[in-house]
Amino acid sequence: MDQLKKQRVNYGIDAPVVVRNILLIGAGFLLLGIAAFFIFPRQLQWMGIVIGLICLFSFLVVSAEALYMIWSSKVGKFRERERLLDLVALRGDEKVLDVGCGRGLVLNAAAHRLTTGKAVGIDIWNKQDQSGNNPEVTRRNSLIEGVAERVEIVNGDARSMPFVDNEFDVVVSSLAIHNIPSSDDRYRAISEVMRVLKTGGRFAILDFQHTRDYAEAFKTLGAVHVRIVGPHWLIFPPVRIVTGRKGT
Template sequence: MRNRLTKANYGIDAPSIVRNFLVIGSLFIIAIICLSPFSDSTFIKFCIGLFFIVAFICLAEGFLMIYSSKVGKYKQCAKLIDLLELNGHENVLEIGPGRGLVLIAVAKRLTTGKAVGVDLWRTIDQSGNSPEVTLANATLEGVSDKIELVTGDARHLPFENDSFDALISCLAIHNIPEREGRKKALNEALRVLKPGGKFAILDFTKTKEYVEVLQDAGVTEVSLSANQYLMFPPVRMVAGRKPEE
């Protein structure tokens, strides 16, 4: 991966879901151990077999999500940033930077440009999610002078029209629970993006919806990738360009 980030800690995505998978899987393993002395019973054998399948699925999903956050996400996000075709002089906005993995990777590709991240900093979306942690990671990676962090809602971005040359978002917009809210966030993204500016959005769900909303807003250059399997669950990338005025 270009500019592989190695010093900072970028946490685990959806930590409560990962925890639940691992806890449930472990409980079923304990249940299997407790039932083993009674495995002469056909019914108990059936239960042990069923519990084993559930435990395997839960533990596998939990560990795949950890792998995704710690390894696969680095590679996939590099591909996402490539879609912006940055020359180093852009002001780039990231919606939902969390602990800064993508934002910092963007900053590493900039020379005179700036990477701005706007987030509500919710720990339910990513473990240890806070602007202080993100800034600390940026300092460790040597790009704190190219980073700016803002607390704000994607549905009401605190920026003027046509403020940014490029926009990126990774696993963030789906956290808005209602369709109308996601639509507002995407329209806000277009509002603050300069005419001709590129955008790249990565998510594991709602991506077809994003394409529909963007097309309804007048974006003609928009594409949706096939499933990408470097992350778990698999993700897709929505990319395009805001129309010129």
């Protein structure tokens, strides 16, 4: 336990493959920009300067985007998770589900806000969605955070969750449902959120894509007080949060 206390919690880099590819593209622009200054003959040197400057500008733009995404993963998403949890106004006695919990960023923060309640995280732990995505990492993070006794981790798919109807008081999700490739399957995931929520239960879904579709799906499935909050720029790309309640 003493060794755990000395460890630092690590919630990884979101979309690590995307960040890597953007950095590689930036490196390519940099090399092309430098090369352009030298490969053109003297009579066309002006063209090399123009192309070189365009490439160097492109290098700066894509590098800034990659750095923004890294900052989002290391700083911005921590602030945004608090906004997400504020929107569901936990009392402390609820049973909370985090869909696509990853390494436990929102899951553990929810557990910190609970007293007699419980936070359950479900995921398939796809490493393309988050670096080092693994249930053992999630368990270790909950131990380091000191909330393991209030956390349960479940291996499962958002489209067919292994929970009974009306089991949870609150369902949250952050940057997860957009990873489901088809609109029909994303609708199934939203349907599952509604199925496992108790009547009157609250939900908050944070994402940077498809939020209007989520809101319409919730309305179709009988949710009330559905609204979209945002956009917020603490995460890149900017995110919105869909909130509401399960109707009667």
